[in-house]
Amino acid sequence: MPAAAASTHVRVSALPSVTDALRAVESLVLGSGQRTARRNAWTSVLEDRRRAKDRIEAQDLLEAASGRTSRAT
Numbered sequence: 001m002p003a004a005a006a007s008t009h010v011r012v013s014a015l016p017s018v019t020d021a022l023r024a025v026e027s028l029v030l031g032s033g034q035r036t037a038r039r040n041a042w043t044s045v046l047e048d049r050r051r052a053k054d055r056i057e058a059q060d061l062l063e064a065a066s067g068r069t070s071r072a073t
Helices: 018-029 032-065
Strands: none
16 A cells, blocks of 8 residues: 555544643542532632722722821732
């Protein structure tokens, strides 16, 4: 068979991201209820951080509007 007639099929698969790998390990170790609870807890942490940041920004704005200097960071 001539070299031009031979066809080579190459399968390309993307490497999983770190997130995908961690989720795969998580699914093996934790039950679905535990996964849901962990994700809900992490979502709550992120929301608390966002609210704290918003609260600090509002406090800084109020202090600046009242003529007081903002606290040092």
